[in-house]
Amino acid sequence: MAPDREEVLKNIDQSRRRFLRTVIAGAAFAPPVVMSFSMNGLSVDPADADCPGPSLSPGTSSSPTPPRGSNMTTQVPVVFYLDRGTGGNLLLTENAPTATTAKFTDSPALSRSNGNPWKPIGAWDAISNLHSSCPIEELSDLHVWLGLRNSDDQGARFDLRADFSVDGTVIATGETDGIIGLVRNPAQAKEVIVTFGPADMVELTGALSLVLSARIAANSPHASATGLRLYYGSATQDSNFDVDFQ
């Protein structure tokens, strides 16, 4: 009987799907095994203990032997969802949204004049400092849902840029150009994927922030637009990206 992994995975919370897909890739069934042991005699760097993949190092006394074949360090992706607090502040949260109605944030008016500058849609800041001591290993693609502020702009093309920063320093930037097919109807918001370029994985730690910006695309038949509308914070329009911490 052939495995039907995707059928199972599609019912897994999105925040865990990528991780689980990696775990089971190419694996044949083996009976589930859980081996537990006290950490007495092993050391955990307190800074690492808050990271998704704690680095454990063997102690020198009568420490338990780690299980053969186990990895003492794992990288587990953390999914950050775009959201907005009650005070209107834009934030990154690890809580998957469950709301049925999406929130949205608009860009200002966009125009090709004056050099077609990038206009900020917003800056989303991580609300938790849980991972603030954890260097970043990798960023996944950013998934966002986009629409128009005004239906008159239907047919316009847009560029979207994402800047991801740690402690105020941009370490990765992604850009998707020529986005087409956006409409005013929130129910028809379009999922757009932004792939981050190679991140500058310096050992930076600190507050995480995502800034999204938009402009009129070079190949747009419209030279200006009222603006982009970015949807997030609902179960179906859960704009998000993964961060793998070291």
Added chain:
Amino acid sequence: MIYQADRDRAHYLNHSAVVVLELCDGRRSVSDIAESVRNVYGLATAPRRDVDDVLKKLGAEGLVADVLAPRPTRSGALRSARKGNG
């Protein structure tokens, strides 16, 4: 690897145990989980006994909750409480 800071215990799970743990979402019954494991690995039959055993182990270690009295109905589905970093 999962590390429980409050208990200072570490847990190594092989891939099929990770699958079981990830399927403990508070909605699936034990039977549902076993059936999903069957699908994931393309098994002829659902490994119900293996899943029972590992759920007991995960429950005993405090990695999931309410695993000892599962019922196959939706209302009796597992309620999981994942801890640690895994």
